[in-house]
Amino acid sequence: MSKKTAEFCSPGHPDKICDFIADSILDAYLEGDKESRVAIEVMGGHKLITINGEVTSYAKVDIEKLVKEIVGENYKIISKIVAQSPEIARGVDVGGAGDQGIMKGYATSETIEFLPKEYVLARDLCKKIYEVYPCDGKTQVTIDNDKVKTVVASFQNTKNEELLKLVKSFIKADEYLINPAGEWFFGGFDADTGLSGRKLVIDNYGPEIPIGGGSFSGKDYTKVDRSGAYMARKIAVEILQKRGAKEVSTKLAYAIGKSEPVMAVALVDGVEEPITGYDLSPRGIREYLKLDKVKFAETSVWGHYGRDFEWK
DSSP states (O other): OOEEEEEEEOTTSHHHHHHHHHHHHHHHHHHHOTTOEEEEEEEEETTEEEEEEEEEOSOOOOHHHHHHHHHOTTOEEEEEEEOOOHHHHHHHHTTOBSSOEEEEEEEETTSTTSSOHHHHHHHHHHHHHHHHSOSSEEEEEEEETTEEEEEEEEETTOOHHHHHHHHHHHOOOSEEEESTTOOOOOOGGGTOOEETTOOHHHHTTOTTSOOOOOOOTTBOTTOHHHHHHHHHHHHHHHHHHHHTOSEEEEEEEEOBTOSSOSEEEEEETTEEEEOOSSOOSHHHHHHHTTGGGOOGGGGGSSOSSSSSSTTO
């Protein structure tokens, strides 16, 4: 495929604000009890934030205070959090996965971040615009055989001419679509509703690369749709570097309550092989990736890969 497109959205986007809230709540519980089990979902918009989920922890967190420190005092906060179900807990208690699922990892040699070029371009452009206009916004980049064809940039509180000039200073393209629906000043939670875990493709590798489908934010390490995906990425990068490969895809699959995956394979430049030499239990992943030292709120913006995290 010669044409590829990827998008990215700023931390001011409603969905990403919800991810940040979810991971901030996770961090608060882990700070008070590193063995906390957390599965939080957040929906926000129009002066209302709703938090729902399951938490088992010795830590006590003032959810309303924490959330208002992020979104402001003029929001109504509705929170309903219950303990993890005993049926799930009994499998996790013995070191098993907190759910079944398939996790996919990926690494490519086409960029220094080991990520697809179109994804890196869209993310980097979004970050650069956000430094000037720290608000709601999105970017999108289309490439054709590595040449940038079309760049889309829609950012709140910008003037078209100024934004076009800024975008052109960062990236050269055949076509620029700047605020294509017109300049806009009504954004974020004032304009739209957000939901945690909705920007999965942006959180991963962009739309050209398959993902397992599990969301990350608001979940502790026992939820392998997060920790397993991080481990799959780590393995893909390590294989790519050790073999000098061009492209590596990895797949892990787990059953609830079982510590070892039911599948662990890698596709190295098109050739499938088993993954060996790793402790792929949830506890083994936490130790290998140092997940007990991570501030997860930092992962919820700018994508989960190709940054300064242990899983690359």
